[in-house]
Amino acid sequence: MDWYNAVSEIEDLEDAELDADLVAAFQANADQILDRPIRFSTPTFKEYSSSELQGCGKNSFPAFSITAAGCALNCDHCQKKILEPMIPAIKPEMLDTKVRDMILMQDLQGFLLSGGSNKDNEINYERYYPVVEKLKRDFPHLKVAIHTALTTEEQARSMESAGVDTAMMDVIGAQETISDVYHIPHRTVDDFESTLAALAATKMEISPHIVVGLHYGKILGEANALDMVSRYKTNALVLVVIMPFYSKPGTFETPETSDVGRIFLEARTRLMDRKVLLGCARPAGMHKRVTDAYAVMAGLDGIAFPADGAVAVCDAINRVHTQEHACCSIKIGGDLPSGTQSTCAA
Numbered sequence: 001m002d003w004y005n006a007v008s009e010i011e012d013l014e015d016a017e018l019d020a021d022l023v024a025a026f027q028a029n030a031d032q033i034l035d036r037p038i039r040f041s042t043p044t045f046k047e048y049s050s051s052e053l054q055g056c057g058k059n060s061f062p063a064f065s066i067t068a069a070g071c072a073l074n075c076d077h078c079q080k081k082i083l084e085p086m087i088p089a090i091k092p093e094m095l096d097t098k099v100r101d102m103i104l105m106q107d108l109q110g111f112l113l114s115g116g117s118n119k120d121n122e123i124n125y126e127r128y129y130p131v132v133e134k135l136k137r138d139f140p141h142l143k144v145a146i147h148t149a150l151t152t153e154e155q156a157r158s159m160e161s162a163g164v165d166t167a168m169m170d171v172i173g174a175q176e177t178i179s180d181v182y183h184i185p186h187r188t189v190d191d192f193e194s195t196l197a198a199l200a201a202t203k204m205e206i207s208p209h210i211v212v213g214l215h216y217g218k219i220l221g222e223a224n225a226l227d228m229v230s231r232y233k234t235n236a237l238v239l240v241v242i243m244p245f246y247s248k249p250g251t252f253e254t255p256e257t258s259d260v261g262r263i264f265l266e267a268r269t270r271l272m273d274r275k276v277l278l279g280c281a282r283p284a285g286m287h288k289r290v291t292d293a294y295a296v297m298a299g300l301d302g303i304a305f306p307a308d309g310a311v312a313v314c315d316a317i318n319r320v321h322t323q324e325h326a327c328c329s330i331k332i333g334g335d336l337p338s339g340t341q342s343t344c345a346a
Helices: 003-008 020-028 092-106 126-138 153-162 175-180 189-200 222-230 257-270 286-298 310-317
Strands: 038-041 063-065 110-114 143-147 166-168 209-212 236-241 275-278 302-304 321-324
Touching (some): 003 020, 003 310, 020 257, 092 110, 092 126, 126 153, 153 189, 175 189, 209 222, 236 257, 257 275, 257 286, 275 286, 286 302
Parallel strands (some): 038 302, 063 110, 143 166, 209 236, 236 275, 275 302
């Protein structure tokens, strides 16, 4: 079976410009990836449905922001807009009340704790840890993920002690990106690696993120970031793709899907011992359909909010797929058989 021809015949990809050489490279690695099931994650951060999968009517895995929509960095790539859909929890008691209400009314299974950074790219979660600890004690099933930003060994241990299950942080491999895009020239690539090392020294599951095209849509620093991740014990690597939609008009290019696909392939072949996932953020439209098709063929282990055609690509190349209504970086419940999804009552 020729993957290029098989995928080109999928209705949702009939107008796509697929890179034949790249698809051939994916197929050459088939023996290494076809026995790895792929999980389609549809967390309740936002409404979702596709021609192949449905979202969840319950808010079973929401995202909370401890700063509401505020962020002191206001980085060029996101302009604080990523925080807007999150549920504000600007006081610890707000988080406690909302989580308990959602457990009672919406069968909450877990949540993501996030927020805007200060001017040093840090987020002060300390006053929330007693709430997290009590919630975990009262509801042992609850899964908690956190966006750490830059952090220290002591702060990482505090997260672990509170009961945080999964810690996430962006790994940036180019000083130019830290200075120009994040506006923190006083922080360095070494600071990001130190944070990764501090998190990896705990018992939490660590899921670092690499943003493909973070330097204004150009590929710069991704290879170094991948080197950094490969040096530490992590549960998964999450790849996302820059979204010019969030930035000031004219400042960011959209990375070519073929460049994105090659990074998928490099990450997969270098990190066969752990999960490599495609996270929530990536350009929409046909770009997303092609990106997600490449993610399936490259052997990535999960895709958040998959595009139309992703399931069909799995079927075309004979990859097992499942669905779960949780963040791609965190696992809830047991394994599901191929073609099924986690239970969710509307």
